[in-house]
Amino acid sequence: NRPDVRQAEMELAQAFYATNAARAAFYPNITLSGILGWTNNGGGVIVNPGQWLLNAIGSLTQPLFNRGVNIANLKIAKSRQEEAKLLFRQSLLNAGKEVNDALTAWQTAKSQIEINARQVETLCDAVRKTESLMRHSNTTYLEVLTAKQSLLEAEVQQLQTRFERIQSIIKLYHALGGGM
Template identity: 55%
Template sequence: MEAKFKVGEEKENAISQARANLHELNVTNNDLQRQIKETEFSLCTLLGTTYRHIQRSSIEQQVFPDYTKVGLPIRLLSRRPDVVQAEMNLASAYYTTNQARAAFYPSLTLSGSLGWTNALGQMVSNPGNWILSAVASLTQPIFNKGKLVSNLRVSKDEEQIALLTFKQTILEAGEEVNNNLYAADVAKSNLENRISQCNELNNAVQMSETLYKNGEATYLDLLTARQSLLNAQLSLVSDRFTYCQSIINLYNALGGGAE
């Protein structure tokens, strides 16, 4: 292009525009290199090591399962800490209810072939005498039955609260996963459209180069086509990152991902 300018086949404004575009590319490249360096420093700090260059594949090589088509079973929510906590609270409430219900009955047991046995599973040879000697402890639960009924009601209320809390936690977790699934689907669609846009703009650049060589287009026309392609390619990188981030957010919503 410089040669064409010297022989008068190209205008000076096209040369200036080309040089300006080059400087802009250098600035963009410097910013990207700085971001790469900062990311490597952060990763090394996270790993507890001194700074080193981190080998990595290209973002185009990253492949993720397409969860949006097959869906995700609700059981995967059991990996989430909030769901685990709600589940444990629910289990604890059911245990308390059963414990309160069991307290209605005295500690003697009819065990078939062994007859009467105590709480330790030991056979009681004379249950009559045992009952007389333990009458105080046996009558206490009888006279205290009102309190035991009250305890059972409290336990049932706690059980219901735990059940509703578990249900609400599952619903909120499911909503978060659904939102992230939809976000991943949108990001994937945007990425596919951006790839198609880059392909079309690449064809436009090739045609502009042909027209320029044949003298049917100016260098500014070619620069404009190349600039449009560059902008789309930069957006493509951003869209790839957004898609990767959406998958990471989905894994996080699932409590750390799943096999």
């Protein structure tokens, strides 16, 4: 569903059809036209077989005289088709890489959120214990403030990790072709 992959696919199809058109130039080109000859005063058609024969011979032998040009055009078309195929393959690889990177970022953020949650829980417990020690022993208020500061830093880190997880989900959505 990605526009860049779709565009590369259409360019590959265009190159494929151009190669087939270059191959078709090697074969005689016979066309049927509405002109068979002249008409006389009575409305009857006068056929000029010589002109008709010259046109037929010309269209049948034209590929023989243009063989060098046709071979060059076919080589060019084949190389353009190969280039389009490589570009299509590269766009698929880039799309896969972007999806993989977004999934990896999401999984990393998800596991980091779990680690941060345990860290915040542990630091909350440390703050409670430090406050209890301050009330019942000789711990200073500075130690309580240090524990609260560590808890606050862990909570900020937890919020940043949640933000990164949301960003990775958005990147995954875009990498899969959504919103484009």
